[in-house]
Amino acid sequence: MRFKILLFSFICICFSCKKDTISIATVSQPLTSYVNTFIGTGGHGHTYPGATMPFGMMQLSPDTRLEGWDGCSGYHYDDMYIYGFSHTHLSGTGILDYGDILLMPTTSVNFHNGADGKPGYRAPFSHDKEKASPGYYEVHLDSTNIDVALTVTQRAGMHKYAFAKANNQYIILDIEHRDILLDGSINILSDTEISGHRFSESWAKEQKLYYYLKTSHPFKTTPNHPDTPTKLALQFDNPNNEPIYVSVGISAVDEAGAKKNLDTEIGSKTFDQIKQEAKDTWEKQLSKIVIEDSHLDNKTNFYSALYHTMIAPNIYQDIDGRYRGIDQEIHQTTDFDYYTVFSLWDTYRAAHPLYTIIEENRTNDFINTFLAKYDEGGILPMWDLSANYTGCMIGYHGVPVIADAYMKGIRGYDTDKAFEAMLHSATRDHLGLEAYKEFGYIPVEEESESVSKTLEYAYDDWTIAQMAKSKGDMTTYNTFIERAQYYKNTFDPSSKFMRGRVRNTWFSPFDPFEVNFNYTEANAWQYSFYVPQDITGFTKLIGGKKALETQLDELFTAESQTSGRDQADITGLIGQYAHGNEPSHHMAYLYNFINKPHKTQEKVREILTTLYKNEPDGVSGNEDCGQMSAWYVLSSMGFYAVTPGSNQYIIGAPLFDKASIHLENGNIFTVQANNLSDENIYIASAKLNGVSHPYSYITHDDITKGGTLIFEMSAQPSNWATDNAHIPSTEIKESLIVPVPFIAKGDIAFKKQTEIVLGTGEEETTIYYSTSEGDFLKYEGPITITEPTTLYTYSEKEGQKSVTIKTEFYKIDENLSIQLDAEYANAYNAGGNDALIDGIRGTANFRTGTWQGYHDRDVIATVDLGKNQNITSIETHFLEDQGSWIFFPTEVELLVSSDGKNFQSYKSQKIATPTPTDKVAIKTIKGQEKRSNIRYVKLIAKTLGPVPTWHKGHPYEGRSWIFVDEIAIQ
Structure with a gap:
């Protein structure tokens, strides 16, 4: 859907962290008018179009789909029926959760939802009679001729139902809707008030939500079950056929909290007042970045993406400061806002780095939330939802979020406690960590997704090392800078890919296109470039800059098909680059590290203009709580955080003539592109605050100090930022490890005999072996094994030794x-x-x-x-x-x-x-x-x-x- 834009002049007001300070920027029309909330509701985007506030608790949106992967947000653009309007939704995830407390206006009493095609309360609708904007949604229900409008505050929402006729006016309340109902209640308090709770189970096993509902007109009720109703029909006597308004407050604490949230945030306000306040709030929020561009679709894509980065995480705290913790107990604080829905495997890559630029205060709140969850549940969250650890995805990516903020000087939390929590996450013995700590990698036989986990743990450990060094803790620094190099133990020098090691051999037969259990939602192509913490070391492993360039070129030009298991998340393919899934998101920027920034500029422009569109199927994969959109927001301005924690942003190429970031400290950082066009996609030169800038990166300090970065664009690649002195670098130079040796040839289970060839990932490394764990011999050639044997091996280089690896060999009856x-x-x-x-x-x-x-x-x-x-x-x-x-x-x-x-x-x-x-x-x-x-x-x-x-x-x-x-x- 594309919005018609009203043409008038508008003055937008931009937030500052100083509540009494504003900065003014003139734009042609309200920025909210550029937001298309339907982007991502088609295809596999999994977004919802309904009303919500920035990082709000309530997501009041229509439900058109009850099950299936593409129904995760509750809404899909291809659908023809609306089942009702519920108050909580997830944006861009892959699991069916939320959809709490469904209301549906109708003209008859029917407690069946109609999903099986039999008569029910669902109603057909048309996109021609559907509109949405930030904080607002409306639709016409065709079969009942009811006009529905929705708007919200942070913790409450208001429904407006306009019936065609004064008689037969009903609203169905359904607390069974969506996931498994564990317990629920509907308490009729008066002829205009209902309260209750809904406890449910899906991905999060114990979701607790309380609600308080108030109607503008008196009602009579009919329950589906008189004793313990889970559905209720409200009948209204409305002879003047006025609009029926239903206000709903929600809370994770109790019914009193839901009522207080409603009374405080809505009170006596009218629907139009709430709608206007929501619009004004969103206008200020979106004004944190003001772009200038002549392409309407570019503006729409940008502000829709910026909007999507601002609807999660969600506030999970009542107006009085109470909240439900991970321990399911009720806590209270006014020192910070407490949040939920942290899709950290996705969002640590770009969304949280974006927040460190435009949401410093919230970043402090996010980290204080992490530490509260650490106190309540004993570990930093990986993917928490509704006071539940879901255990979803891999890594411990609360760690880089904290480290990145800390290294950027964002420290409005207990930094010592944060460091303690980071170390705690990295020293557990679960999810392959025990083997990772012992061997320097995770063997296939020890843990699933072993390659991805090894690589992600190594990056997380690097961020711990950076924070340790900044704090002066060199003992911890040395430990974790060594662990940050464990990626070397998954690198196969013969194939140049990161591969699974099963019983110290490489998983085979090997096909880099194959999606299998060695990788997380990916294949070897899509994970073998994931070494953001030591790109220099990785470049040496792969054979130098030319070899890495060749490998990257092949990545983007390979056949766009995968083999192995079907993985719906692998979408947005350019060759084997999969933009629809997060492990690929940094790859286009790696050309900068090997003196070829023009190739980064080409690839980034291609991704921006082909994989993001102003249409429902306009996101090339799951939105993932803002990560897909954060990539667009940063990259379209001209830079991206390849290595959060390094304070470097790698320059790609700007998509807009001008973008101005209004910072919470009152400063403004502007990126300007002169001579920009569809052909002029290359950077010819750059100036930062009037001084020549030959570097293909900028720093976080460059941004927060304010100023102007000006690019001169051209139609041909230039020599800008191609000298070694001007390229970005991440390199581990201290406490270098020696990769553990591997079995390059030979059978773990053999018949008569097997010939064992040992290998190592680095040149000039000596391998030693033993069959008795006693005297080790220098490996100088193949080893022949004829009986069941235990082989011990280690590597040594320049006095440094790897860990010793034990491998069991089995003899099969040769007659078998x-x-x-x-x-x-x-x-x-x-x-x-x-x-x-x-x-x-x-x-x-x-x-x-x-x-x-x-x-x-x-x-x-x-x-x-x-x-x-x-x-x-x-x-x-x-x-x-x-x-x-x-x-x-x-x-x-x-x-x-x-x-x-x-x-x-x-x-x-x-x-x-x-x-x-x-x-x-x-x-x-x-x-x-x-x-x-x-x-x-x-x-x-x-x-x-x-x-x-x-x-x-x-x-x-x-x-x-x-x-x-x-x-x-x-």
């Missing part, structure tokens, strides 16, 4: 072989063709790569014992993890044969129809019977096929997996 008559998925190959007879058992975590996975097909495997012999038992194992679409087979049959042609049943077992469970289970199928003259054993395991109707994958026609491991024959 296996034939697989079904194709396993390479991502879950468990070591290849012999995985079911290698003697290595799988654990309960399928992501560690020890199970062989078969998708939507029967498993048929025949073991050849090599000669006829007597057997006494046959045993095999299957995994069930329903949340990952892995189910036990419906039937398992073990057969035996002496000639490989005529098979007899040995053990047959049917497995009960699956019922819902969130528990992971391993089932052993074992037959015990003496049989003579047997040479062949066959396993047939029947697939469940389509997932059950009750499974979350059923709406997508999902197909199940069988995971099998070990056919053990005695």
Whole structure:
């Protein structure tokens, strides 16, 4: 949807951190008029168009979709029906949460929502009769001819319902709507007041919300269940057919808090007053950055993106300072505002760096919130939601948010306590950290997504090191600057990619396009450039600047297809650069580090102009609570934070003629681009405050001091910022580690013998090995192993040693072989063709790569014992993890044969129809019977096929997996 713009002159007022200080900037029309709240509501953007305030508690928005990945915000632009209007929504996430307390005006009593096509209270609507702007939403319901308008304060909202006729005026109140209702109440206080609560479960397991509702006209009620209603019909006697207004306050604390929030923020205000206050608030908020550009779509994309960076995190504190903590207890403070919805794996990359520029005060509040959650729950949040740790995503990315703020001088919190909490996050023994600390990387068999976790932990650790050094704690600095180099242990010099290490070998067969359990929502292409803390060291590993340039060029020109498992988050592909998912977001800027800034300028312009559009499908992936939009906001102004914590912003190329940032300290920083056009995308020269600026980066201090950065643009690449003295750099020079050696060639499970070749990621490194953990020998050539062996290895360079790695080698009976008559998925190959007879058992975590996975097909495997012999038992194992679409087979049959042609049943077992469970289970199928003259054993395991109707994958026609491991024959 594109808005019609009113043409008039407007004076916008910009916030300062000094509450009595304002700065004035003249713009042609209200900045709110450039916000298209429908951007991202189509495709996979997962945004909502409804009314909310900057970082507000309430998100009052229509609900058009009840389930499915593209219904996560409650609204999708492709939908034709509105089910009602609920008061909480998430912006751009991948999980169905919130949607609390649904109201729906209608002309009859029907407690069914109509989702199954039967008559219900849902109503069709048209986008032609739908409008929205910051803090406001309106729509016409076609089947009932009701006009709906919504507006909000921080913690409350008001509905306006205009019925076509004076009779048959109803409003349905539904507290069952959306996620699983754990407990709820509807308390009728008077003929204009209702209060209650809604406790629910989805991604966050214990969400608690209280509400207080007040109507402008008296009502009569009809409940769906007289004793414990979860739905209520309110009937209004409105002979003059005046608009019906419903005001709703919400709280996570109690019903009294919800009422106080409503009374304080709305009170006796009219709908139009609230709407105007919301508009004025948003105008001031958006005026923190004022751009000048002749392209309407550019302005709309920019201010819509800026708007989306300002609707999360959400205030989670009542007007009196009370809030519900992670410990589910009620706390109170007026020292800072307490927030929830921190999508930190996404937002630490660009959204929080943006906040350090335009939201210094809120940044302090965010960090004080982190520390409160640390006190309440014992750890910094990773992805917290509604007083719940969700445990979602990877890393400990509250850490870089704190470090980045600290290094920029934003310190309105207990810095010692913050540092303590950061260290606490980095020293746990969960999520692969125990192995990471012991080995310097996370082995595949120890933890899923091992490559991504190793890389992200290493960056987080670098930010701890920076803060430690700033505080003068050199002991901690040395520890964590070493850990910041652990990325080196995932680098495979032969392929030039970051790869999983399984039992000290590289996960294989290797396909950099393959999406598998070694990476988080990505493949090797999309994670192998993630070393923002030591780009110089990474460049040396990969073979120098030319080699890195070649690898980056191939990234952007590779085939735009992935293999392996389907990953809906991998979108916005330019080659294998996936802008729709966060691990790629810094990559276009890496050319600056290798003296080729013109390539950064080209790629950034391409991303800005092709992957962001002024239309519902205008975001190339999940909005992710502001991260996708923050990338646009920063990059369109001409710079980006590649390494939060370094205080450097890497220059790309500006999209606008002029952008002025109005800082909370009263200063203004302006970026101006002269001779900018669709062709003139390259920077010919730059001046900062009138002085030549040959550097392809600026610092945080450059921005906060205020001033002007002027670019002269041209149609051809120039030599600007190409000298080594002028390029950005992140480099670890102290406490250098030696990468641990790896097994470059050889089989962990072998038959007669295996030849072991050892390797290391750095040149001029010596490897030592031992088979007895005693005397170590210098490695000078291949090692031949003929028996089960434990091999110990370490590397040494310039007197520095790596940790010692132990590898177990298994010998398979050389007479034993296996034939697989079904194709396993390479991502879950468990070591290849012999995985079911290698003697290595799988654990309960399928992501560690020890199970062989078969998708939507029967498993048929025949073991050849090599000669006829007597057997006494046959045993095999299957995994069930329903949340990952892995189910036990419906039937398992073990057969035996002496000639490989005529098979007899040995053990047959049917497995009960699956019922819902969130528990992971391993089932052993074992037959015990003496049989003579047997040479062949066959396993047939029947697939469940389509997932059950009750499974979350059923709406997508999902197909199940069988995971099998070990056919053990005695």
